[in-house]
Amino acid sequence: MANSKKRIPTNHIVGFLLSLVMTIVAAWAALQSDLPVMWIIIGIMALAVLQAGVQLFMFMHVTESASGNGHVPWNMMFHGFALAAIVVAGSLFTMSFGFSHDHGDNGGNEQHHEQHQEESGY
Secondary structure, three states: OOOOOOOOOHHHHHHHHHHHHHHHHHHHHHHOOOOOHHHHHHHHHHHHHHHHHHHHHHHOOOOOHHHOOOOOOHHHHHHHHHHHHHHHHHHHHHHHHOOOOOOOOHHHOHHHHHHHHHHHOO
């Protein structure tokens, strides 16, 4: 901290309260609102981007003068975003195209299916 006489971390308190409010609004939108699903998703994504900005500017000291007159570590931010994009893309790929373990053999349920057909008369 550049100013050691400052006792109350105002930026941190404001950032925390903003993050808390945005989280509560997102939870309310998802759980209690009657909005269409697409608007809920858009709202939550917008709140996520805003909250990321609050985190960068309020907690991570992106524009603080002690960091080299407002020097932003773009290299580290780029690699962080790239890593996050890879993890999200991999997760979406796995969830979308899922790798079930049945391998087309119906999971051994063919005998059960045939028995059920005989019992029901089909």
